[in-house]
Amino acid sequence: MSTPASSLIGKVWNYAHVLRDAGVGYGDYVEQITYLLFLKLDYETASVGRPSLIPPEYNWASLVRLDGDALQVHYQHILAELGRLKEAQQATILQTIFNKAQNKITQPALLRRLVGLIDSEDWSGLDIDIKGEIYEGLLQKNAEDVKGGAGQYFTPRPLIRAMVQALRLEPGQTVFDPACGTGGFLLAAYEYLSGLPLDRDQKIFLREHTLFGVDIVDSVVRLAAMNMYLHGIGGLHSPIRAADSLAADPGTRYDVVLANPPFGKKSAIEASTSTENGKASREKVVYERDDFIATTSNKQLNFLQHIKTVLKIGGKAAVVLPDNVLFEGGAGETIRRRLLHDCEVHTLLRLPTGIFYAQGVKANVLFFEKRPASETPWTRELWVYDLRTNLNFTLKTNPLSDKDLSDFLACYNPEARHGRQETERFRRFSYDELVARDKANLDIFWLKDKGLEDSLNLPPPEVLAREIIADLEAALEGFRTVEEELGEARG
Structure with a gap:
């Protein structure tokens, strides 16, 4: 990381520790940084002739001159008023950043220090790459705070870059993430496309019409929007x-979908209903869409169906999915068989444990392309790369790096995907082999686990514990699925 960025991240993040002692969590701190940084940037750019998005009575100058209770009251007033700006077309970015905004820094002295910290820097004078780097650094530090739960929105950047490189994005394509978190996939796509030779019109299209993201969590949407804004x-x-994203077919279709849908089983929502005696009750509402192959409460299976819907014919997808999507019966089997028939499902990357902030996750990346309707299946063969067996990673001592994914990319062969060769970790399985497996199970492995053969060379205890937890959770999900299917059969 460049010196200006790392220095400023250190300065800004050190103050987070002060606020945490005062009861302000890291996530809330990054959120407050987002509000204040947007106010400051808007004021700086307006000072050099660009139109301000913020009315003068709510701008940075109106805030920075205050202190004590007056500062606290005015800051709360700014957040409330900017969150209400919906009529003007130019307020769209404001509405996204300040929607449901709240002040979490209740001590005026601490707020004054944070305002002073933001005010001391000339943010608009920083290069866009540096501003974006600073904010990405803050988001990553926030994700590292495992107790805060923000890690579920942060996919390892080496994995994101490898997925983008494998898809070989092209100028003029549209890129969508239906569970975008803080925007990591979209930024990686932007950086990849920015590195290609682009003419003026292609550069404008890249900045304004290429990248799109949706997330269900308001606070995360705010962070992602700011991340995009700081990158121009x-x-x-x-x-x-x-x-x-799962509520309905949005109607729009995209050339590329990159996603890591949130981990967890349920995608059902609950709605309040009134009974005859006037008492409120909670009713579970499962997503039922005409474009879905099967109705299920499995969140990742629903996202997989949604992604298939929003892809253009010929569109490409790379999606991070947990192991249960590969082997779950019932709706899982129905969806897998249809996906193999309707799309060209060509590559599966089995990921190692220890690379996500959510502990114990066993996940994979599924690569496929949507094809037109056909009586014969589009999937001819599935190539599986095993990056899991006999490989151990940890977030602190042995994090996943770009180098760890270089062999996968070489085997994937983005430039000539149909000229692949099998290796020890890369195997080909025909369509007939796949559909002949029990429940069209794609949870395929062939390498021997050396840890099971050599008890003196076991992985570290924390790795073993994490894998045991993942296996138990996978088994529990299986039992829940059986329970739901029995309940539906009785109903």
Whole structure:
């Protein structure tokens, strides 16, 4: 990381520890940084002739001159008022950043120090790459705070870069993430495309019409929108929306989908209903869509169906999915068989444990392309790369790096995907082999686990514990699925 960025991250993040002692969590701190940084940037750019997005009575100058209770009251007033700006078309980015905004810093002295910290820097004078790097650094530090739960929105950057490189994005394509978190996939796509030779029109299209993201969590949408803004993406109109991706077919189709849908079993929502006696009750509402192959409460299976829907014919997808999507019966089997038939499902990357902030996760990346309707299946063969067996990673001592994924990319062979060769970790399985497996199970492995053969060379205890937890959770999910299927059969 460049010196200006790392220095400023250190300065800004050191103050986070002070606020945490005062009861302000890291996630809340990054959120407050987002509000204040947007106010400061808007004021700086307006000072050099660009139109301000913020009314003068709510701008940075109106805030920075105050102190004590007056500062506290005015800051709360700014957040409330900017969150209400919905009529003006140019307020779209404001609405995204300040929607449901709240002040979490209740001590005026601490707020004054944070305002002073932001005010001491000339943010608009920093290069866009540096501003973006600073914010990405803050988001990563926030993700590292495992207790805060923010890690579920942060996919390892080496994995994201490898997925983007494998898809070989092209200028003029549209890229979508239906569970965008803080925007990591979209930024990686932007950086990849920015490195290609682009003419003026292609550069404008890249900044304003290429990248799109949705997330259901308002606070995360705010962080993603700010991340895009600091990288010069979207301009006045944020490419990030707050919505439930699974609620309905959005109608729009995209060339590329990159995603790591949130981990967890349930995607059902609950709605309040009234009974005859006037008492409120909670009713579970499962997503039922005409475009879905099967109705299920499995969140990742629903995201997989949604992604298939929003892809253009010929569109490409790379999706991070947990192991249960590969082997779960019932709706899982139905969806897998249809996906193999309707799409060209060509590559599966089995990921190692220890690379996500959510502990014990066993996940994979599924690569496929959507094809037109056909009586014969589009999947001819599935190539599986095993990056899991006999490989151990940890977030602190042995984190996943770009180098660890270089052999996968070489085997994937993005430039000539149909000229692949089998290796020890890369194997080919025909369509007939796949559909002949029990429940069309794609949980395929062939390498011997050396740890099971050599008890003197076991992985570290924390790795073993994490894998045991993952296996138990996978088994529990299986029992839940059986329970639900029995319940539906009785109902």
